[in-house]
Amino acid sequence: MNKMLNIALPKGRLGEKVYAMFEKAGFECPSIRENNRKLIFENAEKGIRYFWVKPSDVAIYVERGAADIGVAGKDILLEYEPDIYELLDLNIGKCRMAVAAKNDFYDDPQRTLRVATKFANIAAQHYRAKGRDIDIIHLNGSIELAPILDLSDVIVDIVETGTTLKENDLSVVETVVPISARLIANKASYKFKSEPIDKLVGEIAAQLEA
């Protein structure tokens, strides 16, 4: 096994926050701060390699072993159920997975509930636990449009501030699950690179407690 520790970070603001935590934990890689179009950044001396990937792909890179560890949102982990270890809740990127609907929504139990979502698995599990019959409408974006155009009765989506909902006369009906960024590890990598992974987990946990 490659002895470098391969770390997949989610592109964007969240990834930059995470890198700052890793850097503070002693896992720095100065080249990552250079403004260039490189895809992979290496600190050979420390044995660390970083790469930025689409946030929803981090779990795939880790599950398949292309990355030993990574940071992914709990929403992605619940939706795709990758076979990985979830080692830490980083307590950043906080939001919630929620059911939302038009302000005057009434849930008629005699009708199948039409649910528009990007997160079909999470929605199905949520309503299965309630024994509610639903029809899932899988959308890839602009989920809030669905109840407005009567494509669906409710949506299951990530809610951060709730501003988009409010501006479109929608409101949260219930919270499905709180979401935040999680530090995940490939199961085999954790066996064979446990030393640097445990060190990183320990350092980050200490930062979180401070």
Place this chain on the structure above:
Amino acid sequence: MMMQDLPLSFRENVINKLRSLYSTSGYSLYKMSKFEEYDLYARNKDFLISDRVITFLDTNGKLMALKPDVTLSIVKNTRDDMSGLQKVYYNENVYRASQDDRSFKEIPQVGLECLGELDDYSICEVLELAAKSLLCISQEGILDVSHLGLLSAVLDAIEVPAGKRETLLNFIGEKNTHEMLALCRSCEIASEKIELLKQVLAANGKPDVVIPKLRSLLDGVISMDALNQLENITAALSDSPAGQVLRIDFSVVDDMRYYNGIVFKGYVPSLPSSILTGGQYDKLMKKMKRKSGAIGFAVYLDMLERMDLVRRSFDVDTVLLYEEGASLPAIRAAAEAIRAKGESVMVQPKAPENIRYRNLMKLRGEEVVILE
């Protein structure tokens, strides 16, 4: 001319080694049909890794399935009312839905089962064979070993409500300590009991280091039977190469409705997920109206092709072209001469598209000329 043996792929080599390992340990080869009545899987859906099964109607109108699992068929077709243990190994394909692309995959598996009145020796033998199987694949393999009897006793002792156990076990399987602790707190489990669970789960590593720690944590809290069994078995292997790959890790949590006792998962450095999985499944035996116990494991061979060190760069060493009207004996002799040098040769009238070759040759009259 002597026909040369093709070099075996890594997977073929491993299969040969495993078959030899199991047969020299007294396990007999168990051959079975590719099909099984669907009812067997419908009744034991939770035992399967994926509950999606390829089904079809046979000529009598009976609903059949392409085997998604081997263990269920062996248990169904093996008698357990004979004296002694039934020891079998298999080399079969199973058909499972892939989680990623939702299509079915054919997965070659080698594994073994030991059925009957199990004692510590028979469990130790299977664990050792699992460890040796891993060593056939990589000298750096690691076999994580857990004991569901012990884990279950700990969960009883800290009074985890029955309805929360499955979720808690999922968190334990993910090493997801933060959500495990939150769940325990939400169940109002006493903080010293939560701390005990945390420490038990954090006790990972070599058995001779971890087991004394567990003993000091759990003495007087739970019955020591499971820990004594774990110690008895791992200590018996401690001086052998197989014993060196064992690590205690309670994140190996198979379904407690089927498994009990020792369970394990094997990893090798170049593969991203476990390549070997197994354990004691007395509860499945009971569910299938068998009186005795059983233990076994499977090695997933589909992943081994990623470990082939030699990657093929060409379809064939040489493509030999011939001209229209060339004599058959001349073509045959030219091809034979190339094969005699130990190279593979493909004879074609025209240079083929989509074939990668190292050399392109042409037979002109009696002479072979090199074109590329």
